[in-house]
Amino acid sequence: MKNKIIVVLFITLLLGACGLEERNPLEGKVKVGVMLSENGLGDQSFSDLAFAGLMKARDEDGIVVEYLELADTGTYESGFEQLANNGNDLVFALGFTGQEALEKVAQAYPQQSFVLVDAVSEMNNITSITFKENEGSVLAGIVAATVSETQTIGFIGGVEAPLIQRFEQGFVQGAKSVNPTIEIMTEYAGSFDNDALGAEIAANMIDSQADVLYAAAGFTGVGMLQEAEKQGVYAIGVDSDQYFYAEKAVITSMMKKIDLALFDIIHAYKETGEIPSGHVELGLAENAVGLAPFRVLDLTQEDQNRLDGYLEKATSEMK
Numbered sequence: 001m002k003n004k005i006i007v008v009l010f011i012t013l014l015l016g017a018c019g020l021e022e023r024n025p026l027e028g029k030v031k032v033g034v035m036l037s038e039n040g041l042g043d044q045s046f047s048d049l050a051f052a053g054l055m056k057a058r059d060e061d062g063i064v065v066e067y068l069e070l071a072d073t074g075t076y077e078s079g080f081e082q083l084a085n086n087g088n089d090l091v092f093a094l095g096f097t098g099q100e101a102l103e104k105v106a107q108a109y110p111q112q113s114f115v116l117v118d119a120v121s122e123m124n125n126i127t128s129i130t131f132k133e134n135e136g137s138v139l140a141g142i143v144a145a146t147v148s149e150t151q152t153i154g155f156i157g158g159v160e161a162p163l164i165q166r167f168e169q170g171f172v173q174g175a176k177s178v179n180p181t182i183e184i185m186t187e188y189a190g191s192f193d194n195d196a197l198g199a200e201i202a203a204n205m206i207d208s209q210a211d212v213l214y215a216a217a218g219f220t221g222v223g224m225l226q227e228a229e230k231q232g233v234y235a236i237g238v239d240s241d242q243y244f245y246a247e248k249a250v251i252t253s254m255m256k257k258i259d260l261a262l263f264d265i266i267h268a269y270k271e272t273g274e275i276p277s278g279h280v281e282l283g284l285a286e287n288a289v290g291l292a293p294f295r296v297l298d299l300t301q302e303d304q305n306r307l308d309g310y311l312e313k314a315t316s317e318m319k
Contacts, residue, residue, distance in 0.1 A: 036095075063266055130280075130281050152208065153184055154210040155215070156213065237252070254291060256288070
């Protein structure tokens with residue numbers, strides 16, 4: 001079983017009267033343990049962006065980060081137990097799929113502080129962080145409906161769960177605020193890690209005249225981005241700025257700034273020894289969701305003004 005501890009090691013050796021006295025390089029440092037979502041690192045989306053926030057905490061605050069992947073531990077429960085037993089000050093669960101196991105472990109370790117991202121727990125020693133994905137997705141829907149020439153657009157979800165449905169609902173709301181009669185195709189892949197399936201679903205939507213696609217589907221969504229580029233239609237990325245995965249297709253991305261959320265809560269713990277309790281919900285008002293810079297698009301000034309107007313109106317209404 002891999003157990004990864006990332007530290008900036010500085011070995012301090014104190015000379016004693018007759019030899020060397022070695023000091024534990026981790027002594028006095030804040031330690032956080034993280035159980036990644038089922039896709040693990042390399043999903044080019046949620047997990048990778050979360051990991052970037054952890055590296056920021058490591059680099060700027062000297063935090064010791066231990067992370068585990070499901071492929072290593074076999075089960076979420078085993079991973080959370082290991083992280084709790086290893087003396088981490090905070091233990092994070094990334095993704096709603098780990099909630100049940102986290103709550104089981106949290107009950108067994110009542111003095112340990114846990115943080116659950118993307119789901120809400122009622123347990124006293126679990127702080128829940130969620131995002132208003134629907135707000136950011138409203139903006140994505142406005143962009144899609146404004147630039148679509150066919151007025152047919154598509155949404156691909158990873159699995160049909162309330163979290164992913166919020167992406168869809170926001171996307172539909174935004175698109176229909178521009179054109180109430182726009183055609184919006186929706187399909188759930190049933191997987192977050194199948195780029196080939198994402199490409200297949202995207203191809204079917206493009207065959208049905210969709211010319212702007214949006215996905216909340218992890219690595220499955222990367223397949224959508226690449227198929228959109230292959231077929232010369234637009235796409236909108238998700239979670240992180242995914243322009244660099246399909247530079248001829250990605251107009252913008254719906255940013256869900258989990259990296260900053262993780263950094264902020266870890267930084268707060270380092271400064272105060274405490275974290276917020278209960279449920280922390282982050283949206284446009286907290287600058288926690290939004291759109292990445294626009295690229296690829298070549299709009300007339302009139303169309304650009306129209307798009308800007310839609311986005312400004314929607315943003316002001318939601319903040």
